Amino acid sequence: MTYCLAITLEEGLVFCSDSRTNAGPDRVSKYSKMHRFSVPYERSMVILTAGNLATSQAVIAQIQRDLEEDTELNIFNARYVSDVADYIGEISLKEQQKYAKKGGPNAGFNASATFILGGQIKGHAPELYMIYPEGNHITASDLYPYLQIGETKYGKPILDRIIRSDTPVETAMRCALVSVDSTMRSNATVGPPLECLFYRKDSLQPHDEYCILEEGHPYLSDLRQSWDDNIRLAFDNLPSLSAVFEADPSPDQ
Template structure:
C-alpha cells in the first residue's frame, strides 16, 4: 500500500507521495511513486501511482516507450491532460486484464492500480485527475480541491479542515506532509522517503519547488514533534464537559 495526494490551488498544483512498497517483519522496500514528464514552455505533467506495483510500473513503462517510439498519441503530443487520464485508464485496464485471464496460482490476483495525473499543457489551464482502477476518472472540486489514492483515510481529516483553493502554497505543502505523517503513524505500509512538488500555474516549467525527505531528515522529525505537541495542547484546551455533566445530575 502507499499514500499519494495532490491539491489544485489558485497558485498551482501540489503533489506529495510516500515511497514504501512493502512493509513486512523482515523486509521493507521503497519505490518512487512520483513520475515527472515535461517539455519546458509547452507542458509540465506529474503522475502519482498507488496499488499493484507491477501494474503501475508497466503503465509508466508504456508511457516511456510511447515517447521513445513517437507514437501517434503520447503524453508529449496530447492536447488535454484529461486525454492522458483516459489513456492511463486504458493502459491500466489492459495490464490488469492480463492477470484476470490467467489461471493457476494467479487466479483472483488483485492487480488493480490507481493514478493521479496533474499539470498543464500550453494553451490550456492546469488540470488534475484521479484515475480509478476501473479506468474512469474524476477531477478535484472547489469544495474538495484535493485528490488521494492509496491508504487515504488517516490523512483525510486535516485536508478537509485546511485545504481550500486559496490556501497558500507553503501551508498546503505542510498540510500534505502532516497528512502523510498521520498516515504513517497509523499504518506501517506507508513510509518515507516522502516526495513533494509544487507546479506554479501558468509556468509550463518542470517544477517550482521539489524536495525529498528521508526518514531521518531533521525537518520531518521537527514537523512530527511539533504536530504532536500542538495537537495535544489543542485537545487540552477543548471546552470542559464539567458544566454539562453537573447539569445532568
Template sequence: MTYCVGLALRAGFVLLSDTRTNAGLDNIATYRKMFTFEDPGDRVIAIMTAGSLSITQTVMSRLDDANSDPDSADAILRAPTMLKVAEIIGRMLSDVTAEVSAKMDRMSQGASASMIVAGQRSGGPMRLFLVYPEGNFIEATEDTPFLQIGEHKYGKPILDRVITMDTSLEDAEKAVLLSMDSTLRSNLSVGMPLDMVVIEADAMAVSRRRRIEADDKGFARISQEWSEALREAFQKIKPV
C-alpha cells in the same frame, strides 16, 4: 500499500507520495511512486501511483515508450489537452490491469492499481485527476481541491479542515506533510522516504522537487510541533 496526495490550488499543485511497497511483513521494499514529464514552456505532467507494482511499472514503461515514439497516439507529451492525457492513462491502466488480472486469476490472486494525474498544458487550465483501475476517472473541483490514493483515511481529516482553492503553496506543503505524518504514525504499510513536487500555476515545469529521508530535520520538527499542538488543543477543550 502506499499513500499519495495531490492538491490543486489556484497557486498551483502540491503532490506528495511515500515509497514503501510491501508484500507481507518480511518483504518490504522502496520504490518511487512519483513520476514527472516535462516539455518546459509547453506542458508539465506529474503521475503518482498506488497498488500492484507489476501494473504501475508496466503502465509507466508504456507511457515512456509512447513518448519516445513519434508515431504513437498515446504520447501524453503530445496530447492536445489534460483531459486527453487522463483518457490515455486511463485506457492504458485498464488494459494492463486486465492483462495482469487474467494471469493472476489462474492462481486465485488479484491485482489492481490507481493513479493521480496532475498537469497543465500551455493555454489550458490546471487539472487533477484520480484514475481508477477500470480506466474511469474523477477530477478535483473547487469544492474538493485534493485527491488521495492508497491509505488515505488517516491523512484526510486535516485536509478537509484546512485546504481550500485559495490555500497558499507554503501552507499546502505543510498540510500534505502533516497529512502524511498522520498516516505514517497509523499505518506501517506507508513509509519513508517521501517525494514531494510543487508545480506553480502557469509555470509549465516542476517548480520544486524534494526527497525527504527518514532523518530529515524539517519533517521531524513539524511532526513534533503538530503532536504538541494537538495535545495542547485537546487539553483546552472542555468536556461535554
C-alpha cells in the same frame, strides 16, 4: 500499500507521496510513486501511482516507450490533460487484463492500480484527475480541492479542515506532509522517503519546489514533534465538559 495525494490551488498544484511498497517482518522495500514528465514552456505533468506495483510500473514503462517511439497518442502530443487521463486509463486496463489472463479467474490476484494525474498544457488551466482501475476518472471539486489514492483514511481529516483553493502554497505543502506522516503513524505499510512537489500555475516547468525527505531527515523529525506537541496543546484547550454537566443534570437528579 501506499498513500499519495494532490491538491489544486489558485497558485498551482501540490503533489505528495510516500515510497514504501512492502513492510513485511523481513524486508522493507521502497519505490518512488511520483513520476514527472515535461516539455519546458509547453507542458508539465505529474503522475502518482498506487495499487499493484507490477501494473503501475508497466503503465509508466509503456508511457515512456510511447514517448520514445513518438506514437500517435502519447503524453507529449495529447491536446488536453483529460486526454492524457483517458490514455493512462486505457493502458492500465490493458495491463490489468494481461495479468488477469495469466493468473486466471480464481488466482486471487489483484492487479488493479489507481493513478493521480495533474499538470498543465499551454493555453489551458492546470487540471487534476484521479484515474480508477476501471479506466474512468474524476477531478477534484471546489469544496474538496484535493485527491487521494492508496491508504487514504488516516490523512483525510487534516485535509478537510485546512485545504481550500486559496490556501497558501507552503501551508498546503506542510498540510500534505502532515497528512502523509499521520498515515505513517497509523499504518506501517506507508513510509518514507516522502516526496513533495509544487507546480506553479502557468510556469510550464517541471516544478517550482521539490523535496525528498528520508527517514530521520531533521525537518521530518521537527514536523512530527511540532504536530504532536501542538495537537496535544489544542486538545488541552478544548472547552471543559463541566458547563454541559451543570446545565444538563442527569435524570436521577
